Amino acid sequence: MGDRPCKAYPETPLETANTPALDELTRHGISGIMDPIKPGIRPGSDTAHLSIFGYDPYIYYKGRGPFEAIGAGVDVKPGEIALRANFATIDSNDIIKDRRAGRSIPEGDEFAKSLANLTLSCAPDVKPFFIHTVEHRGVLKLQGPHLSSAISDMDPDVENTKVMKCLPLDGSPEAKRTAEIMNEFFQRTKEILIKSPLNKARKQKNLPLVNAVLLRGAGIAPKLRTLQEIYNIRAACICGAPLYRGVAKIVGMTPINVPEATGTIETNTLAKGKAALDHLNEYDFIFIHIKGTDSASHDGNYANKVMMIEKIDAMVKLLIDKTSPEETIIAITADHADPICIRDHTADPVPITIAGNGCLSDNNPKFSERSCAKGGLGRIRGLDVMPILMDLIDHSKKFGA
Amino acid sequence: MGDRPCKAYPETPLETANTPALDELTRHGISGIMDPIKPGIRPGSDTAHLSIFGYDPYIYYKGRGPFEAIGAGVDVKPGEIALRANFATIDSNDIIKDRRAGRSIPEGDEFAKSLANLTLSCAPDVKPFFIHTVEHRGVLKLQGPHLSSAISDMDPDVENTKVMKCLPLDGSPEAKRTAEIMNEFFQRTKEILIKSPLNKARKQKNLPLVNAVLLRGAGIAPKLRTLQEIYNIRAACICGAPLYRGVAKIVGMTPINVPEATGTIETNTLAKGKAALDHLNEYDFIFIHIKGTDSASHDGNYANKVMMIEKIDAMVKLLIDKTSPEETIIAITADHADPICIRDHTADPVPITIAGNGCLSDNNPKFSERSCAKGGLGRIRGLDVMPILMDLIDHSKKFGA
Numbered sequence: 021m022g023d024r025p026c027k028a029y030p031e032t033p034l035e036t037a038n039t040p041a042l043d044e045l046t047r048h049g050i051s052g053i054m055d056p057i058k059p060g061i062r063p064g065s066d067t068a069h070l071s072i073f074g075y076d077p078y079i080y081y082k083g084r085g086p087f088e089a090i091g092a093g094v095d096v097k098p099g100e101i102a103l104r105a106n107f108a109t110i111d112s113n114d115i116i117k118d119r120r121a122g123r124s125i126p127e128g129d130e131f132a133k134s135l136a137n138l139t140l141s142c143a144p145d146v147k148p149f150f151i152h153t154v155e156h157r158g159v160l161k162l163q164g165p166h167l168s169s170a171i172s173d174m175d176p177d178v179e180n181t182k183v184m185k186c187l188p189l190d191g192s193p194e195a196k197r198t199a200e201i202m203n204e205f206f207q208r209t210k211e212i213l214i215k216s217p218l219n220k221a222r223k224q225k226n227l228p229l230v231n232a233v234l235l236r237g238a239g240i241a242p243k244l245r246t247l248q249e250i251y252n253i254r255a256a257c258i259c260g261a262p263l264y265r266g267v268a269k270i271v272g273m274t275p276i277n278v279p280e281a282t283g284t285i286e287t288n289t290l291a292k293g294k295a296a297l298d299h300l301n302e303y304d305f306i307f308i309h310i311k312g313t314d315s316a317s318h319d320g321n322y323a324n325k326v327m328m329i330e331k332i333d334a335m336v337k338l339l340i341d342k343t344s345p346e347e348t349i350i351a352i353t354a355d356h357a358d359p360i361c362i363r364d365h366t367a368d369p370v371p372i373t374i375a376g377n378g379c380l381s382d383n384n385p386k387f388s389e390r391s392c393a394k395g396g397l398g399r400i401r402g403l404d405v406m407p408i409l410m411d412l413i414d415h416s417k418k419f420g421a
Numbered sequence: 422m423g424d425r426p427c428k429a430y431p432e433t434p435l436e437t438a439n440t441p442a443l444d445e446l447t448r449h450g451i452s453g454i455m456d457p458i459k460p461g462i463r464p465g466s467d468t469a470h471l472s473i474f475g476y477d478p479y480i481y482y483k484g485r486g487p488f489e490a491i492g493a494g495v496d497v498k499p500g501e502i503a504l505r506a507n508f509a510t511i512d513s514n515d516i517i518k519d520r521r522a523g524r525s526i527p528e529g530d531e532f533a534k535s536l537a538n539l540t541l542s543c544a545p546d547v548k549p550f551f552i553h554t555v556e557h558r559g560v561l562k563l564q565g566p567h568l569s570s571a572i573s574d575m576d577p578d579v580e581n582t583k584v585m586k587c588l589p590l591d592g593s594p595e596a597k598r599t600a601e602i603m604n605e606f607f608q609r610t611k612e613i614l615i616k617s618p619l620n621k622a623r624k625q626k627n628l629p630l631v632n633a634v635l636l637r638g639a640g641i642a643p644k645l646r647t648l649q650e651i652y653n654i655r656a657a658c659i660c661g662a663p664l665y666r667g668v669a670k671i672v673g674m675t676p677i678n679v680p681e682a683t684g685t686i687e688t689n690t691l692a693k694g695k696a697a698l699d700h701l702n703e704y705d706f707i708f709i710h711i712k713g714t715d716s717a718s719h720d721g722n723y724a725n726k727v728m729m730i731e732k733i734d735a736m737v738k739l740l741i742d743k744t745s746p747e748e749t750i751i752a753i754t755a756d757h758a759d760p761i762c763i764r765d766h767t768a769d770p771v772p773i774t775i776a777g778n779g780c781l782s783d784n785n786p787k788f789s790e791r792s793c794a795k796g797g798l799g800r801i802r803g804l805d806v807m808p809i810l811m812d813l814i815d816h817s818k819k820f821g822a
Contacts, residue, residue, distance in 0.1 A: 398800030403720020407461020411768035
């Protein structure tokens with residue numbers, strides 16, 4: 021949601037958008053700016069969320085794979101290695117023709133089944149589990165000893181380039197071994213997929229062949245104390261996209277399913293708000309994630325970003341109207357800035373506002389980057405957010421006596 | 422001193438109080454807000470003071486006992502274990518009838534003497550020293566090998582409930598052994614006290630029996646470099662209550678005795694201020710602690726809190742009138758917030774103002790939570806305070822060249 025001014029747009033989307041509800045909340049609450057990780061560090065969505073949930077990403081972040089996998093419903097246990105996978109179409113020289121093999125792959129589960137009993141000659145003691153999730157997406161999970169997530173991506177993220185060889189990223193024998201496993205896995209799955217009768221059928225229908233598995237984002241699932249264990253709260257999450265749901269689940273939030281929450285700019289923010297209100301009695305803490313502002317930013321689409329902010333404002337109006345400040349604290353922030361002019365995450369601090377009983381309201385009239393920089397919270401960090409909220413809802417323990 | 426607005430009191434005590442001297446100091450100085458430990462962490466008085474004196478409590482804090490003991494004049498050396506003790510009255514089922522055995526115990530020293538030569542069958546190599554301090558209060562100090570402060574309190578802090586068994590708080594053999602020592606100490610002292618001729622006399626006078634020692638707040642006295650060693654300053658403290666005097670003494674401050682400093686809301690703040698002025702030539706740094714605002718907060722007494730703030734203001738007026746800003750830096754802050762509506766410590770940042778030669782005065786008109794949030798210091802942490810003050814009085818060393 022956060023942005024920077026640039027020549028084409030001297031006002032940020034938050035400054036341009038019409039946001040009566042966000043502004044009302046800000047006026048009654050306390051606001052500030054927040055560095056999701058620390059000043060000048062460009063956050064990933066995964067590291068930023070970990071940090072805002074109170075987990076130092078420099079300690080707990082060990083790669084994106086497990087978050088995506090867990091968010092997509094795959095069971096990954098602490099210590100296991102997981103990678104994001106794409107079914108893809110390549111040519112005989114391993115040049116990628118379609119990174120998503122046409123995107124719609126109804127035979128995905130069957131393709132995955134054909135890869136189920138694979139054993140690798142370079143590492144017979146390691147079991148590779150390949151799981152298809154939705155469309156072209158899947159997850160590879162490795163179980164076995166002497167593995168490392170310090171390996172490079174094989175998916176170059178661009179079409180018409182060659183699949184990359186997996187390389188170890190440090191000098192450890194584990195990383196060397198895991199890179200070898202990846203390269204053998206790629207070769208062996210290619211051989212199996214190309215012979216699959218499913219591909220014969222796809223060829224007849226003129227669909228792109230599913231003849232490769234592209235791997236990236238290797239990570240070890242971290243072992244974390246849950247929010248329940250740390251703060252004694254029942255926590256839930258409402259998020260459309262798997263990555264955010266994955267981080268939320270790992271820290272112990274229960275997902276609330278909202279079919280209209282698509283994780284795209286078409287998402288129904290009011291349905292998300294309503295779902296939160298419907299479950300307010302069951303949980304002490306509900307996290308709502310809205311992805312659309314970030315998608316619009318990556319596309320460099322200023323108008324869509326303003327539109328998404330106004331959709332968020334409509335949800336905030338619903339939350340304000342249907343809750344009492346005596347009983348419910350509402351906090352609004354972003355996991356990172358993604359300026360329209362940059363089209364990617366930047367390290368700019370993001371605005372934050374917290375409203376409800378006990379907040380030292382600062383009468384700040386506007387929820388925006390520049391206005392919140394003058395607010396009573398000052399400049400805080402992602403890691404400060406949960407402790408501040410837990411203090412306000414009286415779920416904090418005294419340190420000392 | 423810090424507070425939050427609430428429904429009954431939309432203005433904080435600092436906002437309500439008439440504080441011409443604090444406001445004048447703030448106008449001429451630089452102000453801000455300060456997280457005694459870090460944002461969202463609820464400080465104890467002990468951890469907060471350590472932090473504000475420049476000692477990271479996550480490294481140096483190992484329990485409250487030694488601070489109370491040292492503050493009450495008991496000699497506790499680094500590494501020794503100390504616990505806070507109460508003489509109490511219990512019934513034959515160990516149910517607490519009076520946590521303070523009537524509070525006034527003139528025979529306290531004699532009772533303590535009767536417990537002096539105790540040896541414990543579970544740990545003959547450990548020497549328990551029981552020392553009576555004032556009224557019902559005492560200190561237990563343990564000397565010997567293989568001891569731990571990771572043990573639970575035996576004093577439940579509530580009357581008409583049973584004395585709690587001491588339990589180890591981690592899996593170490595040291596904690597297990599120390600918990601056994603506590604439980605045997607409790608049983609043995611009970612047997613000795615009940616037979617004491619002093620209790621016969623108390624019974625005749627219809628006074629509550631002194632038949633138990635309640636223990637809590639186990640801690641290891643930390644080994645610290647003193648403020649003199651770190652900053653080359655001669656430091657003194659003026660504080661009525663033992664805990665604060667204990668922390669101040671451990672970091673190397675010399676206590677200045679002020680008989681009128683009671684540690685209660687009746688304390689004579691002007692006498693404290695006058696004592697500081699009288700010793701200004703002997704010391705580079707004088708710490709004045711005033712407890713009354715916190716006591717009023719724990720009682721939920723808004724009017725008393727406002728009254729205490731105005732008594733502090735009168736002391737600040739004296740300090741301003743009798744010092745020159747060219748020669749004396751005055752810094753005002755709190756060790757934690759304790760909102761009237763919560764009646765206990767919270768994590769809200771507290772206001773801080775620093776005035777005197779060299780301060781970048783920000784013309785902030787009011788010493789209060791909300792006004793200081795807009796001040797030129799921004800949002801700092803307890804650990805930042807001493808380095809900032811030492812820089813202003815030119816007792817800092819350059820880091821690097």
